[in-house]
Amino acid sequence: MNTFLPNPGERIVNVEVDSDSVAAHLADGRIISVPLVWFPRLLHATAEQRANWSISGGGYGIHWADIDEDISAHGLLRGVPAAVPRRQGAA
Numbered sequence: 001m002n003t004f005l006p007n008p009g010e011r012i013v014n015v016e017v018d019s020d021s022v023a024a025h026l027a028d029g030r031i032i033s034v035p036l037v038w039f040p041r042l043l044h045a046t047a048e049q050r051a052n053w054s055i056s057g058g059g060y061g062i063h064w065a066d067i068d069e070d071i072s073a074h075g076l077l078r079g080v081p082a083a084v085p086r087r088q089g090a091a
Contacts, residue, residue, distance in 0.1 A: 010073045011059035017042070017050040024062065024076055032073075038081035041069040 009028030016023040022042060023033040036043040042050055042064065049066040056063040062071045071082075 006058075006060050006074070010077065012055050012062060012073050013059075015053050015055070015062055017053065019047070022050075022062075022071070024071075024073060026073065027059075032076045034076060034079070034081075039069060039071065040082065041067045045069075 007028075009026060009030075011027040012024045013027050014025040016025070017036075019036070021033050021035050022039065023031050025031050045064070045067045049064065052066050053062050053064050055061070056070065057072065060073045063069070069082075
């Protein structure tokens, strides 16, 4: 069985979002920055919507209520972009 056990140093303590990227500041001092193109909802959101984030999941996630977007520290550390839903009827 493969179980994910979070590392306390990987807790998110702050977030910065601009028109190009999102950066998560971790408790252990690392800053993980990824391009917004990885997260289409954030990319197409207004600056006000991007600024309305909260730390969630006990410190291991970021939530944007206005656009229903969630990003985990684990996903950022693994370099995993958001899954893009396939269009119905696409092969």
